[in-house]
Amino acid sequence: MKYCSHCGSSVSLQIPPGDNLPRRVCEDCGTVHYQNPNVVVGCVPQWQDQILLCKRAIEPRSGFWTVPAGFLENRETLQEAAIRETAEEALANVDLGSLLAIVNVPHASQIHMMFRARLLEPDFGPGDETLESALYTEDQVPWSLIAFPSVRFTLERFFADRASGGEELHITTVGPIKY
Ligand SMILES: [Zn+2]
Structure with a gap:
């Protein structure tokens, strides 16, 4: 940000009075x-013993697989965002279940929140940001082509809980992808 979105004057990095971190402060209106x-919100849509994954059509990590997920919008709930992103990216309708994972992604200044979900019917397809969407059983998941560490963590915990019959909430912190 170079200019104030309130008045259009220049902004500069300053530590405001009473604060302890540099912020962008307008030199005119203050x-x-x-x-x-x-916040990034997503879900793991399940259909029978399969889950729905999306192959990304956009950077970062175009061509890699993810669960339907995206940025929370203003005035939107987490649940609304997870359902909306699944409709947009995978053209699929879901019933949300319990919260599965919270992943801190501090290097990107993001929090990823992932729900369990069930597909209402086996109808899906590629949305604008998706090359392909497909159902996978656990042993078919393309682990080497998963887009982000947060998605890998989410899927690993999803399958572990499904195997044990549990529904835990899992919290972790991930770093940058190591290429
Ligand atoms: Zn201003």
Whole structure:
């Protein structure tokens, strides 16, 4: 950010009075433009013994597989976002279940929140940000082509819980992808 979204004047990095981190502060109207982490919301849609994955059509990690997920919008609940992202990316309708995973992604200033879900019917397809969507059994999952560490963590915990009959909430922190 170079210019104030309130008045259009230049902004500069300053530590506001009473604060302890540098913020972008308008040199004219004094507005402090805080920037905080973004929330990414997704789900693991299940159909019988299969789960629905999406092959990404956009960077980062185009061509790699993920669960339907995306940024929480303003004035939206987590559950609404998970259902909306699944409709947008996989053209699929889900009933959400319990919260499966919270993944801190501090290097990207993001929090990823993943739910369990059930496909309402075996209808799906590629949305605008997806090359292909497909159902996979656990032993068919393309583990070497999973897009992000948070998705890998989510899927591993999903299958482990399904095998044990549990529904735990799993919390972890991941670092950057090592290529
Ligand atoms: Zn301003």
